[in-house]
Amino acid sequence: MADRTFLSWPFLEPQHRDLYDRVDAWAGASLAALDGADESGAGAAGIVRRLVAAMGQAGLLATAVGGRDGALHGPLDARSLCICREVLARHAGLADFSFAMQGLGSGPISLFGTDEQKARWLPGVAQGNVISAFALSEAEAGSDVSALAMRAKPDGAQWRLDGAKTWISNAGIAKLYVVFARTGEDPGAKGLSAFIVEADTPGFSVSKVIDLIAPHPIGALAFDGVKVSRADMLGAPGDGFRIAMATLDVFRPTVGAAALGFARRALDEAVRHARTRKLFGQPLSDLQLTRAKLADMALAIDAAALLIYRAAWTKDVTGARISRESSMAKLFATEEAQKAIDSAVQIFGGLGVTRGHIAERLYREIRALRIYEGASEVQKMIIATRVLADAQT
Incomplete structure (x- = not known):
């Protein structure tokens, strides 16, 4: 039995203790079948798809996007996110991954999206119908975000994205990608912007699947003339x-x-x-x-x-x-x-x-x-x- 004494610390409130109990009960009932499951390659991808759908159906993913039903009901609560990840990781690593990426992948929309962007995407993420991804890293720009090379240029009423990303979790199974690219307002970090890209957009592809020592869906992305509307930019140019x-x-x-x-x-x-x-x-x-x-x-x-x-x-x-x-x-x-x-x-x-x-x-x-x-x-x-x-x- 995991130690629960930390739940009485002054950092946490009654709703966090209730959330712990709810997530722990769901995990105990739902995740035992993962022991011994095939987590390699396509096996891990299939498990993540099933877990995201199950978490959405159970109402757990609303926490990942900051609302009761994944719509427009308030900011992300960091303590709730930590509670969920701690409990899920204790039960199964892929369960934690599935929850975390729904939060991280949609986090820029939760924090900076317009009402229209939130209404369009967050309900589907919370319900487990839309898998999300956070596309930041590149081959020569991992921890050094200011070195991003991928470009986004104005193209009439749209933006054109060209370049590549790598180490992107949920590559190949996500429908929603938040992508960071250089728009060039200023040098370095100040010249980056963020865009919402759908997986079926022409010119977008998964160029490589990466096999890790603890497998989960992860890979490299290619953007060849991918066009997104100006309404799909998060914030303003240079806010990335x-x-x-x-x-x-x-x-x-x-x-x-x-x-x-x-x-x-x-x-x-x-x-x-x-x-x-x-x-x-x-x-x-x-x-x-x-x-x-x-x-x-x-x-x-x-x-x-x-x-x-x-x-x-x-x-x-x-x-x-x-x-x-x-x-x-x-x-x-x-x-x-x-x-x-x-x-x-x-x-x-x-x-x-x-x-x-x-x-x-x-x-x-x-x-x-x-x-x-x-x-x-x-x-x-x-x-x-x-x-x-x-x-x-």
């Missing part, structure tokens, strides 16, 4: 960097929350095994070295949870930019989850490196979280930049 960073500000703590869910599962499984496995005539849990590992895991989990829910609370309650807080939450939670899961693998011994075992699966699933939405090294740069800036005021 601000839109991307504001979206990531909200969702970076949720990456930490997913890592927290993985770490909690690792601790639960390690404790269960340590209490029942006999070694040298006594339970593994009686050995001091085992207890030291369990203590370190529990300490890291609580510290990560404090950073995650502090960042989310700050965003929800004050509305302030949380670049520093969200970077700290993502950095610490993902790095410490990696350590906690490694300890769990060690406690399981040979079982922990057996293909398909929960510890082995967690070991593969956690690794990517230290890279995407800004690698750990980039988070350190962001934190140091804020520390130095604050010292000058």
Whole structure:
């Protein structure tokens, strides 16, 4: 049984505790069948499609877009997003992925879309009828968003998009892509804009499917003269960097929350095994070295949870930019989850490196979280930049 004591912390309100119970109950009833499922290649894509539809039917995806029914009923709640991701990740990595991408992919519309754009897209995302994707990264521009090379040029009453994206989650199964391209109002980051692109738009294609150590639908996109209407731009020309960073500000703590869910599962499984496995005539849990590992895991989990829910609370309650807080939450939670899961693998011994075992699966699933939405090294740069800036005021 996962620790629930954090639900009484002052960062969270009664509705967050209710949400935890609702998501946990749904996951417990719906996700057990994922154990042992084929998650490779097309198998993962099919699972994500089914999970998105099921989450939409259960009403869970309304949280991902910020409304009771996915329409126009208020801002994204970062604490609710973190609760959902933590619970889902503890149960199944692909369930967390499916939920998270519906939020991240539609997040720029939730935060910056016009009423017409929200009304057109968010209900379908919330109902699980429309799968979404966040198309930011390029081969030479991952963490350095200012280096984006993809171009968007005015073409009469439309914009013409040319270029390529890569490492795009939900590539090939998404209907809705929020795409960032260079419109050139100013050099670097100030010359980017954001566009809504539908998957069936002429000139758009998935050029490559990428196979990861923890499979999920991800690939590269090609844009060859893709034309979108001016009504499909988010914000104004040149707003793209601000839109991307504001979206990531909200969702970076949720990456930490997913890592927290993985770490909690690792601790639960390690404790269960340590209490029942006999070694040298006594339970593994009686050995001091085992207890030291369990203590370190529990300490890291609580510290990560404090950073995650502090960042989310700050965003929800004050509305302030949380670049520093969200970077700290993502950095610490993902790095410490990696350590906690490694300890769990060690406690399981040979079982922990057996293909398909929960510890082995967690070991593969956690690794990517230290890279995407800004690698750990980039988070350190962001934190140091804020520390130095604050010292000058």
